[in-house]
Amino acid sequence: MSKKKLGLNTICAHVGEIKDEQFKGAVSPIYLSSSYEFLDVDVKRYPRYFNTPNQEFLSKKIAALEHTDSAMIFGSGMAAISHLFLAFLKAGDHIVVQNTLYGGTSNFIREEFPKLNIEFTFTNGYDVKDFEAAIQPNTKLIHIETPSNPLLTITDIKAVAELAKSKQIVSSIDNTFASSVNQTPADFGIDIIMHSATKYFGGHSDICAGALAASSEHIERIWNVSKNLGGSLSDLTVWMLERSMKTLGLRVKTQTKGAKKMAKWLENHDAIKKVYYPGLKSHPQYALAKSQMKGFGAMLSFELKDAIDSVQFQKALKLIKPSMSLAGVESTMLNPAQTSHALLTQEQRDTLGISDGLIRFSVGIEEIKDLKADINQAIKVITNL
Numbered sequence: 432m433s434k435k436k437l438g439l440n441t442i443c444a445h446v447g448e449i450k451d452e453q454f455k456g457a458v459s460p461i462y463l464s465s466s467y468e469f470l471d472v473d474v475k476r477y478p479r480y481f482n483t484p485n486q487e488f489l490s491k492k493i494a495a496l497e498h499t500d501s502a503m504i505f506g507s508g509m510a511a512i513s514h515l516f517l518a519f520l521k522a523g524d525h526i527v528v529q530n531t532l533y534g535g536t537s538n539f540i541r542e543e544f545p546k547l548n549i550e551f552t553f554t555n556g557y558d559v560k561d562f563e564a565a566i567q568p569n570t571k572l573i574h575i576e577t578p579s580n581p582l583l584t585i586t587d588i589k590a591v592a593e594l595a596k597s598k599q600i601v602s603s604i605d606n607t608f609a610s611s612v613n614q615t616p617a618d619f620g621i622d623i624i625m626h627s628a629t630k631y632f633g634g635h636s637d638i639c640a641g642a643l644a645a646s647s648e649h650i651e652r653i654w655n656v657s658k659n660l661g662g663s664l665s666d667l668t669v670w671m672l673e674r675s676m677k678t679l680g681l682r683v684k685t686q687t688k689g690a691k692k693m694a695k696w697l698e699n700h701d702a703i704k705k706v707y708y709p710g711l712k713s714h715p716q717y718a719l720a721k722s723q724m725k726g727f728g729a730m731l732s733f734e735l736k737d738a739i740d741s742v743q744f745q746k747a748l749k750l751i752k753p754s755m756s757l758a759g760v761e762s763t764m765l766n767p768a769q770t771s772h773a774l775l776t777q778e779q780r781d782t783l784g785i786s787d788g789l790i791r792f793s794v795g796i797e798e799i800k801d802l803k804a805d806i807n808q809a810i811k812v813i814t815n816l
């Protein structure tokens with residue numbers, strides 16, 4: 432399955448280009464046609480069949496990045512995940528997932544699966560034994576997310592993939608947080624890799640898209656459901672995504688390097704209580720992270736000392752934006768307690784370890800000295816209030 436022939440940035444820049452045969456332009460043309468010839472053609476093309484030229488070719492780039500045979504692009508990360516679940520689960524089946532799952536995925540399972548008679552178990556999943564204990568005779572899918580949001584907990588990808596294989600269960604992963612630059616789960620035996628392309632693939636906070644990468648066999652199974660559900664992405668946006676992904680390697684490597692520096696600096700900062708980043712030796716799963724990640728990613732979380740109000744702190748920032756999403760070239764921060772995890776009770780948040788003072792930090796491409804200066808000036812402003 433492994434397709435490691437080209438290096439990362441070469442894949443980003445070139446794989447999945449559409450040759451402009453007519454005018455010899457340097458970049459892929461955009462094919463906006465929603466209607467294609469049906470006589471004497473090998474492939475009947477239609478946007479909702481996920482096979483317009485731009486969709487088909489960009490999928491090759493994503494497959495190459497994830498070391499899989501095939502890939503598909505969707506209208507959002509949630510479209511990708513819902514199509515994946517509905518392709519592998521039917522009434523009477525069971526799925527094992529983690530408590531730390533992305534909020535939207537968790538809501539989808541809790542709100543939609545009971546209507547479809549699909550059973551589910553949420554487990555902590557800190558240890559592969561947690562998954563093993565949750566497996567039932569009707570379990571058809573194990574879906575993981577690592578590093579987790581927002582505390583950057585690490586799940587053992589290889590152990591989960593092997594457990595799933597030993598029981599003939601399909602395994603899938605939400606690889607959004609690490610991105611293909613820092614983690615390629617197919618190398619550890621995971622069957623299906625999902626991305627919210629709204630995040631690092633897009634990288635400029637101006638695209639909403641999703642992707643799945645897997646073997647051709649699994650992609651065909653997903654496609655058979657997807658053509659009925661219809662969550663395809665417009666070719667204009669597909670083209671924008673292709674352009675964005677040319678710099679995926681450059682962006683994410685820079686952001687990852689920056690995050691590591693910021694994590695180390697924050698860990699020694701007087702105003703900070705705790706830092707969560709898998710690349711810190713103080714992270715309890717540092718060794719596991721190192722064994723399965725090429726880089727530790729550009730997401731981290733930290734807790735301010737109790738005397739410092741986290742909302743006032745974010746209001747005092749001048750460069751870093753308090754913002755809901757993540758993974759853009761611009762640095763952003765948010766309070767999970769007031770955003771992604773606001774619908775949980777205080778008790779549920781306490782169980783997950785999400786305090787009111789916790790801040791999630793998506794590190795952008797800015798110069799580190801400017802990010803440090805912004806954080807310092809914001810702390811100074813509010814501690815002098």
Ligand SMILES: *Cc1c(COP(=O)(O)O)cnc(C)c1O
Pocket residue numbers: 507508509510533535536580605607608627628629630639640641
């Ligand atoms: C944003 C996100 C999603 C959902 O993606 P959308 O593009 O918003 O639909 C899924 N998983 C993770 C980890 C995310 O960050």
